[in-house]
Amino acid sequence: MLFAVPYPPHKWFRKVDDRTHVTPDAPDFSLSLTTESVWRNDIAGMVTAMLRDRFALSDSVKTDIETCLHEALINAVVHGNLSLRGKIEALEDFELHYTTIKERIGRTPYKNRRINIAIWDLHQYLEINVSDEGKGFTADINFTEHTFPYGRGLFIIHSLADSISITEDRRTLCMRFKR
């Protein structure tokens, strides 16, 4: 079951960057979800279907956003709220990750951590922020080891989004897409 509640407005940060826009404080759309809700539901598919209808996005832009949002949410669940850090170098490592996810997702402190999605309509762009309550992540967008079976999620996001940035606490990934 999907649980969605309004995001507490005091938590929005005001992000000023070197691009055309200053992101306003209040998002046009927000979702605050449990880690389990994100893991068990196709949130990226649902959100991008809504965005396509609301903003008349082309199939190409909608698909790029869905890919990036999916990757950002997986990262927020696995490496953020569930604090999994191990590398995946064999299929057995996928299984171990999966088993650990299932074990942690219903257990304190992991189950109380939330994942927040905020979206701003910036006219030429959509800005989508994905925040988790983990320990923060290190961004490696310069992925060069293309035969490695892990670590390319952020590289894919960087390839598809118009721009990406990470907040100072390293818990929020900000992605902009040209409409």
Add this chain to the structure above:
Amino acid sequence: MKFTIDGSDDKKHIALFGNFTFADNQQFKEMMAELDHDPVKAVTLDFAGVEFIDSGALGMLLLFRDRCQSRHINLSLHSAHGQVKKTFLIARFDQLFAMRGAK
């Protein structure tokens, strides 16, 4: 994700269906295990029925590629289209796999 396996003992055609993501590791492991029983020389992974793929699935494909190389199996990816094809190209899969029939 679902899959079907057709073909002869030495040439396998594996058709994949649905979304192929991080969560499909168990199905993918079962698919790989199906190949252990036969003297397989060539495997075609058919993506015509796959609409969405993520980085976790790309990782599984790279592990499958390693296993095929160690068993001297020719592996090719067929009929990738849309988001799947675009993601393959971002991940440089055109340089790591034989890709055929991509639309």
